[in-house]
Amino acid sequence: MLPSDDVQKAIASAKAQGRPAIVAFMTAGFPVRDEFISTLNQVASAADVVEIGVPFTDPMADGMTIQRASHTALKQGVTLRWILDSLAAAPVKPAAPILLMSYLNPLLSVGFDELPTAARRAGVSGFIVPDLPREEAQELADQLKAQGLSLIQMVTPVTPVDRLSSLCGSADGFVYAVTMTGTTGAQVAVPDEVLEYLDRVREASSAPVCAGFGIRHRDQVMRLAAHVDGVVVGSALVEVLERGEDAAEFLRSLHP
Amino acid sequence: MMNFDNEANRADLLEREIRGEFPDDKGRYGPFGGRYVPETLIPALERLDAGIKRWLKDPEYQAELTRELNTWVGRPTPLSYAHTLSARWGAHVWMKREDLAHTGAHKINSAMGQALLAKRLGAKRVVAETGAGQHGVASAAACARLGLPCTVYMGAVDIERQAPNVGRMKLMGATVVPVTGGDQTLRAAVDEAIRDWVTDPNGTYYLLGSAIGPHPYPYLVRELQSIIGRESRQQMLAQAGGLPQAVYACVGGGSNAIGMFYPFVGDKDVEIYGVEAGGRGSGLGDNSATLSYGTPGVLQGAFSLLLQDAHGQIQETHSVSAGLDYPGVGPEHAFLKTIGRVSYESIGDDESLEALEELSQAEGILPAIETAHAFAAVRAYAKRHPGSRILVGLSGRGDKDMPTLTRTLLKGKL
Secondary structure, rough: OOHHHHOOOOOHHHHHHOOOOEEEEOOOOOOOOHHHHHHHHHHHHOEEEEEOOOOOOOOOOOHHHHHHHHHHHHHHHOHHHHHHHHHHHOOOOOOOOEEOOOOOHHHHHHOOOOHHHHHOOEEEEEEOOOOOOHHHHHHHHHHHHOOOEEEEEOOOOOOOHHHHHHHHHHHOOEEEEEEOOOOOOOOOOOOOOHHHHHHHHHOOOOOOEEOOOOOOOHHHHHHOOOOOOOEOOOHHHHHHHHHHHHHHHOOOOOOO | HHHHOOOHHHHHHHHHOOOOOOOOOEEHHHHHOOOOOHHHHHHHHHHHHHHHHHHHHHHHHHHHHHHHHHHHHHOOOOOOOOHHEEEEEEEEEEEEEEHHHHHEEEEEHHHHHHHHHHHHHHOOOEEEOOOOOHHHHHHHHHHHHHHHOEEEEHHHHHHHOHHHHHHHHHHHHOOEEEEEOOOHHHHHHHHHHHHHHOOOOOEEEEEEOOOOOOOHHHHHHHHOOOOHHHHHHHHHHHHHHOOOOOOEOOOOOOOOHHHHHHHHOOOOOOEEEEEEEEEEEOOOOOOOOOHOOOOOOOOOOEEEEEOOOOOOOOOOOOOOOOOOOOOOOHHHHHHHOOOOOEEEEEEEEEHHHHHHHHHHHOOOOOHHHHHHHHHHHHHHHHHHOOOOOOEEEEEEEEEHHHHHHHHHHOOOOO
């Protein structure tokens, strides 16, 4: 089985339990670099898919929480190579499939030739690259595909209809439906328009649809449940980790 | 990556640049440029692209822009002969006086052009970033003139060192938001302006000041700033009796430089030089000399040269001048360097301050510290090429730099 299939399988298995999949985002090496793998295992024990954020100095799509986490991780010397090495050396494979979420520049520093094999060796199933729109993505997508890895596509409420069909039509892994215009972390009320937009995304997509940006509470997950296959929880989880609280307990509290 | 080692290939790329083939339909200058932004911004960039195609060459838009530039900005700006410096340095130094444009720098050329475009695109508000504060002031002025609400993001470090400009923006009705994240200078201000824009991509127009960012911004800024080079070229022919042997401009993100250089790119006998901030040395973090020390990468929407570490993390920069204190550079500059058409060098903090003092005393012009970097390089060129004719972009005036100058050149003298 290809690594990219793991993600769809995990989402399907949540569905079989009658709930949307929980895709949990954590910044690598945050809050403490040396506890990366144990934090990851804790998160993976209660999530269906884990997104590991590669810290970057200029996270332009992120709000304050993830900016702060990125900064803390960078100060402790977290790099993409260190993340890949730590994952490859981890004694136990995490209980959930892993995606790496990274801005493009750290990926360029490793290089598109080396990155896919190193990622596969590290047990990574795919990538999410927030500053890489489809028009610029072909080269990386092809290289990842050759190793059986996904490049997850994002769509947003302002994506025009024809672009939405084209992006969703060729989606790989799942479609990451951004719930709002803005950066990560701000709470969204999930108004009816958002649900209608998610229905449109789902209709256009043969791959599962996961909604992300601003999801913090079970109420939101319940409201979204009928309209998506999964939800991405990022800033709220990072804040839980920041406060030293139990990540697994928080993730389970989101189950409807 | 294209092959730049081959001379024929470089010559071919130069011919294509002269024919106006760059940016290409992917927004690239050779390999540089492109559009690396969150998906949320793609429709806004598509609209901007369509708006540029619709309006930029439109006679009615051009007539309004020209009227504003002539009767409100004060264009054409003069070309002044530097009598004293020319005699002292042994070459003929001609200064393109963008410091005399309204609001005190070249930034107003693009700010007014983009604000007129924002109106036509139906923008409800404008956001801008600023480093030295000149683009912030220009944006505030253009928006006030056209009745558009304007929010300017400015790094907390720059707010302190360019304090006079903060007051000017506020007086013209702009909201100035201090940016305390990141490096608290221009780069952090761009990040924050993008975050604002991504929150309301339909109603907000991002008035980007430098020749950086995702396509079509580097192109738009070049087109609006090229008036500097076009006027200079005509004025050199009329006043100096011929084209210059060398053209100089300072380069941070590269807006005044690309505006000055682009109309001269086809004049192959004209040497073109860009001057970056050498800061306090050549070490990573000690300067902002991206073209001298940078490596290829993606920052803030474009593939260009960057000051970064081996892990792709952007480095903190240093320069005494806020306007040059930036770890990236416009993609067209990276291209012009790579094909060998423009040479880039760097001048340090101390040398630029000396040049500022010399220009002030010799010609009665207090330039911006950014601009002074170019003069320091011109002085060295003049001494190497006695009798030559040199054109230098005097991109802005130095009033805004009084807080820095009080701490440096005027220390103990006030």
